[in-house]
Amino acid sequence: MKETQSGPYVLETQHITKEFSGVRVLDDITVGIRSGEIMGLIGENGAGKSTLIKIICGIYQPTSGSVSLEGTPVEINDYIKAKRLGIALVPQEFNLINTLTVWENMFLGNEIITATRLLNKKQMRSRAGKQLEELGMPLDVNLKISDLSVAEKQQVEISKALLLNAGILIMDEPTTTLTGHEIRTLFTLMRRLKAQGVTIIFVSHKLGEIKTICDRVTVLRDGKLISIDEIADINEHDIARKMIGRDFTQVFPKKKVRTGDDIILSAEHLVSGRVLKDVSFDLRRGEILGFAGLVGSGRTETAETIMGLRPLSAGRVTVNGKSVHIQNARDAVDLGIGYLSEDRQGKGIVQDFDIPQNITMISLKRYLKNFLIDKGTELEKSSEYVRKFNIVAASMKMGLRFFSGGNQQKVYLARWVDTNPSILILDEPTRGIDVNAKKEIYDFIHSLAEQGISCIVISSEMEEVMGLCSRIYVMKEGRVTGCLEGDRITEEEIMFHATGIQGEVFDER
Amino acid sequence: AEAGDAPIKIGVSIPSADHGWTGGIVWWANKAVDDIKAEQPGVFEFRVVTADSPSSQVRNVEDMEVWGMEYLVILPHESAPLTPIVKQVQSSGVRVFVIDRGLTDTSFGYVNIAGDNTALGTNSGKWLREQMAAQGLTNYVAMGGLPVTIDTERMDAFFTEMNKDSSLINLLGGNNYEFADWSTQKGLSLMETFLQKYRKIDAVFCQDDDVLLGVLQAIKESGRTDVKIALGGAGSKVVYKMIMDGDPLVKATATYHPSMILDGIHYATEVATGERSDDFHDASSPVTVTIPSVLVDASNVADFYEPESIY
Amino acid sequence: MNDNTITHDNRSLWSLIVRAVKGFRFSEHSTGMAFIILFLLAIIVGWPNFLRIRNLVNILRQISYTGIIGLGMTMVIISGGIDLSVGSMTAFVGGITIFFLNLFPGDSHMAVLAAGLFAVLFGAFSGLFNGLLVTKGRIAPFIATLGTMSIFRSLIQYFSGAGNILSENTFYPEVGAGSVLGLPVPVWMFFIIAAILHIVLNNTRFGRYICAVGANEQVARYSAVQVLKIRLIPYIITGATVGVTALLWSSRLNSINSSDCIYYELDAIAAVVIGGTAMTGGKGTVIGTVLGAIMLGMINNMLVLGGVSSYLQQAAKGLVIIAAVLLQYNKKN
Amino acid sequence: MNDNTITHDNRSLWSLIVRAVKGFRFSEHSTGMAFIILFLLAIIVGWPNFLRIRNLVNILRQISYTGIIGLGMTMVIISGGIDLSVGSMTAFVGGITIFFLNLFPGDSHMAVLAAGLFAVLFGAFSGLFNGLLVTKGRIAPFIATLGTMSIFRSLIQYFSGAGNILSENTFYPEVGAGSVLGLPVPVWMFFIIAAILHIVLNNTRFGRYICAVGANEQVARYSAVQVLKIRLIPYIITGATVGVTALLWSSRLNSINSSDCIYYELDAIAAVVIGGTAMTGGKGTVIGTVLGAIMLGMINNMLVLGGVSSYLQQAAKGLVIIAAVLLQYNKKN
Ligand SMILES: Nc1ncnc2c1ncn2[C@@H]1O[C@H](COP(=O)(O)OP(=O)(O)OP(=O)(O)O)[C@@H](O)[C@H]1O
Ligand SMILES: Nc1ncnc2c1ncn2[C@@H]1O[C@H](COP(=O)(O)OP(=O)(O)OP(=O)(O)O)[C@@H](O)[C@H]1O
Ligand SMILES: [Mg+2]
Ligand SMILES: [Mg+2]
Secondary structure (H helix, E strand, C coil): CCCCCCCCEEEEEEEEEEEECCEEEEEEEEECCCCCCEEEEEEECCHHCCCCCCCHHHCCCCEEEEEECCCECCCCCCCCHHCCCEEEEEECCCCCCCCCCCHHHCCCCHHHHHHHCCEHHHHHHHHHHHHHHHHCCCCCCCEHHHHHHHHHHHHHHHHHHHHHCCEEEEEEECCCCHHHHHHHHHHHHHHHHHCCCCCCEEECHHHHHHHHHCCCEEECCCEECCCEEHHCCHHHHHHHHHHHHHCCCCCCCCCCCCCCCCEEEEEEEECCCCCEEEEEEEEEECCCCEEEECCCCCCCHHHHHHCCCCCCCCEEEEEEEEEECCCCHHHHHHHHEEECCCHHHHHHCCCCCHHHHHCCCCCCHHHCCEEEEHHHHHHHHHHHHHHCCCCCCCCCCCCHCCCCCCHHHHHHHHHHHHHCCCCEEEEEECCCCCCCHHHHHHHHHHHHHHHHCEEEEECCCHHHHHHHEEEEEEECCCCEEEEEEHHCHHHHHHHHHHHHCCCCCCCCC | CCCCCCCCCEEEEEEEECCCCHHHHHHHHHHHHEEEEEHHHCEEEEEEEEEECHHHHHHHHHHHHHHHCCEEEEECCCCCHHHHHHHHHCCCEEEEEEECCCCCCCCCCCCEEEHHHHHHHHHHHHHHHHHHHCCCEEEEEEEEEECCCCHHHHHHHHHHHHCCCCCCCCCCCCCCCCCCCHHHEEEEHHHHHHHHCCCCCCCCCCHHHHHHHHHHHHHHHHHCCCEEEEECEEHHHHHHHHHHHHCCCCCEECCCCCHHHHHHHHHHHHHHCCCCCCCHCCCCCCCEECCCCCCEEEHHHHHHHHCCCCC | CCCCCCCCCCHHHHHHHHHHHHCHHHHHHHHHHCCCCCCCHHHHCCCCCCCCHHHHHHHHHHHHHHHHHHHHHHHCCCCCCCCCCCCHHHHHHHHHHHHHHCCCCCCHHHHHHHHHHHHHHHHHHHHHHHHHHHHCCCCCCHHHHHHHHHHHHHHHHHHHCCCCCEECCCCCCCHHHHHCCCHHHHHHHHHHHHHHHHHHHHHHHHHHHHHHHHHHHHHHHHCCHHHHHHHHHHHHHHHHHHHHHHHHHHHHHCCECCCCCCCCCHHHHHHHHHHCCCCCCCCCHHHHHHHHHHHHHHHHHHHHHHHHCCCCCCHHHHHHHHHHCCCCCCHHH | CCCCCCCCCCCHHHHHHHHHHHHCCCHHHHHHHHHHHHHHHHHHHHCCCCHHHHHHHHHHHHHHHHHHHHHHHHHHHHHCCCCCCHHHHHHHHHHHHHHHHHHCCCCCHHHHHHHHHHHHHHHHHHHHHHHHHHHHHCHHHHHHHHHHHHHHHHHHHHHHHHCCECCCCCCCCCHHCCCCCCCHHHHHHHHHHHHHHHHHHHHHHHHHHHHHHCHHHHHHCCCCCCHHHHHHHHHHHHHHHHHHEEEEEEHCCCCCCCCCCCHHHHHHHHHHHHHCCCCCCCCHHHHHHHHHHHHHHHHHHHHHCCCCCCHHHHHHHHHHHHHHHHCCCCCCC
């Protein structure tokens, strides 16, 4: 894993600079990628990682500088060209067509055709199925994308890129929604590809992953290249320091020892759709409650059912001791419940809205003055959040479309915080958020709990639920299989309840 | 009134060509203008403006008033919506010639060169009734144009005439008839359906020669021989030709000819050059010149057929 | 307008102007640019009549009927829908309003007032019908309103026996044919409704939500927006604007014909789209629609004033519309 | 059809039927359901004439003209566009085709063949014009084709002097008025083109790409799809189908009138939407459009056969369209 390769770089960016309407987001980036290595790319939210990748893939054109392959400069005008040059991309945001099926999406732009120039559906179906299986995700390839959970979409997105058999594979935060199990499978696969000579660029905010899988790591900060290091020469701590430019230590705040005894929300035997079979749990005042489980175990469904976003076919929800009938999200909000969806793109932000418009979307009522929106207050309050969450934005008036993934996530979080909820359900709250910001968000969740607000954290990062929560429910196949507390919160216990198999513990480090 | 140097401004406002007959109107209007320009170069300035709806016709009249027209020749889409604006331009001194459809207000002075919808219906009905009686035919079907005022006038007159002979049975019962939208295609598909619905049809009245073409096509394609008479209306060139050539089904048509717009424009230029008096303008009611609807059959068709006409 | 414009201490007029010019984003004001170019063109083509006050007022009155409906249509289109039935609906509401007016014996201003209220309410009610088909019935707006387009037209033809419906109230024309301070009543209504809907769109919760729903229904639903309600109301608003136009048009003529107001939907939609509102929903402006409607009126006007061949008038109109939209080229991405 | 249907060993007819019924997803075949219900209704209302072979053939021929265009329109709508110009374009292409035909002296089958080719190519070329406005000109399809709708109509009126254009070739009607094996030529063309486009949509890359582009242009671009090209071609296809219809219609009567084929766009679009294709693009079927077109034809036919008041026929038609779409309720989510 450590041996250094010589010879020309298989891919090199030379003095790449990128400006968006005068704002410089990449500044003179020169990075060489060696053939057959896994290069980690890391940096805070908005550091410019995705922008750099998009330039390599021809989606953006650099303001100045060039990209060369095997030592020769190439002009990559669009993704079509990049693909032809053997570059495949797993984008940060999903690029799947909701109305098409899994296999149709996987082969989109890359169809297998018969001698008569017709689609060879049979072959595509079976190859798609095989590819997914290799990723440890035996998904029905005939399902429509719109019926998939976020994690499943992520798998499809990865498989789609893998099917291209490209020489250079670029993955922009492929692991954000995957649980440990799937991540491990993905890593196995990446190692195998590497053995076959595939060059991989890997973006992640999880330092552990970088350390585990990469050969070298490139750190970006504020659009500038900070360092390129052999992974052996650097530890997680150093990476973090280079990323944020100062020392960085403790991630999780100290757990709250005891919460109030009164149960603020309880669910009894919830059943919904085909997925949710039997879910019961209690949430106490000021508690940070965790939900763990494998992909597709029904955690998101549970949250959406409580929010009235999915029909409740049986069971009962009680808020503050009163049985409630939540028909839609409005009812839930009126009861003081908030829900940050895991699907930021499809269910979270409005791409064309600017920061204030996105943040005040739910709490807009409070900004009314004589029935009209008081835009001054709206802007003021939003600026407060921008400061509080450290949102990197060129302008408050810019559509969220142009924001980096992590910053979009922060805006989305701010929207829910602004509703002053008494119960906040956070589904993958730190999805795509850098370590530093993660810490801020953890601290923030804590301060919410301190104020007596109850939080439910659904996360695929076991570390996150374990570090944050005082109690954890584990789900499996639409049922709650266990409730862990205190000393029982260990990875072994969680995995046991999530899979039903004893001892399957994931630790890549 | 002889104008000095500046040309006399004449505005012509007509419906746009949305079926054959209105197409004829556009053609005859342009022909009149071209003829006059050729005969008397530089004397007149024309605006021929088409409108696809009553409201856009109101606009057009307003716009031409601003342009400074002194004479207005108008074939209203519908009478009621155009009446106020026409009355207004008249009161500001513009000489007005209303073609075909009269206005709903008849308390001011203008020339109404009227086509006679009622007569078209009456002539058609009378001819058809007599023909059917003579041949011992009893069954007929009828088609209207569109549900608009002039159509109602025609059909009412037609049925009044037909109902004078109680031996005739309108298969669709009373005044309930279908609309063919003055379109060949609609006439075709409607006739196809009629031919399915009724085992025996002796005669067809479809009120319009464009529709008639579709009706004939449907009869031809069906291979049915029971239909003995097909009567359209308005007098298109194609139908005149059929009458002349002795078509077995098409033996007559009642005129309602788009060349009436030409008469109107000529009337206006004649008033403008002083050949005709403009007394009508100050009268308290319109001067009506009715262009009679003539029944054209083999006996007189030669007088009406004009090969270079578009309609 | 632009947040990160550097604030100068020097607040001289000159610096203000410089700042305004620099801050002016051409891509965002492309409708305005198209408007100015078209206006200049109209001055040339329609010289010297175009610039007469009388002509300009005429244009405004001419476009106000479909313009008012276009304002409501803007809301519908931003919310992700469309309403093809507005033309027939205008004739229908106008006709029923006259029936209603004729219920009152004798001439009375009260009756006219009642009829005015009735028209708006009945229009809103008809719009509600469209809206329910689209929201509760879950029928694609295009097809639902294509259906109601036939239905409204058919009903008014039936009620009127395919002819005219005449009002018996001699005060009625005061509404539609009247003027206030030199501007015709329809023009006033157009501007007033535009101002109201501009505020509704930009400064109310409802306005914010229709943009959200039009941009991404799913996101809106997850953000506690009552999507069905938000999609429904624009149809009611459009119905109300149809009611206003029906009132203005029928009272101007003191009658309505069953074939009136044909093609209104095309003019209204064209105004909205020329005004820069995206057919796909999610964003748009009321001011754009006002400009779009006026541009359409100017095109028509200059074709007549300029004396374009009657055969080619339609073609010229089509070309100018396309050109006007082409001028807004930059707008798209 | 369904890959994960369990395979039985028992291949008896009965088990096949059981499997077919079980495998039949009602929600996916709702257009078919609507069709069947409407068909039964038509039998009752139009008894006994509706079921006559001759009547059924008539219906098929009547709908084939707009139906053929609807097939091309299906592609355009799936790709996220719309083409309002098809009606005018049909008259335009038909007229120019007759001009072309009349260039050949004397009657000759060769001339008819050449005219046939010409019609399709010239139609495709006109469609290309629309497509370029939408793709290169980046004009919203609704407004671009609204513009060309006026332009095509205007041009043909200009060329024909707003009247008829008559063919001088007596063989020409053999194309449009002829029959093969008891079915009229237009019906054959309708089915053949439907079959071709069905395969294109479901079994070719291009078909897949228009779905992708219609559903999400951005995503398609990131999947290395040449978006502009994919959005352009459906307009060319539609132009070609317009060419076929222009050929069939003009040859049937051996002439064309400049005001012919008005409202074809509405019928074509209605067929597409009733057939279950989403106006928002991204998904749809050719078979649905075929059924949709036939349903429209049946509605017309049964209204006349059933003797519905002619004033209310439009309303009835609107209602039945809405009902037909309502029957497909489940389809939407
Ligand atoms: N199209 C655009 N227009 C304007 N600004 C943009 C655009 N795309 C990106 N930016 C800006 O460039 C900066 C870098 O964004 P980028 O998406 O590359 O960040 P990132 O490192 O991938 O962050 P994250 O970890 O949050 O995904 C951000 O500040 C973003 O707002
Ligand atoms: N709209 C839908 N229609 C059908 N099935 C769905 C739909 N949404 C989700 N599912 C299925 O429900 C299962 C549970 O999904 P859910 O998102 O609740 O899981 P989760 O535990 O939150 O996992 P994840 O970590 O992927 O978010 C998944 O297998 C998914 O395929
Ligand atoms: Mg990124
Ligand atoms: Mg989840």
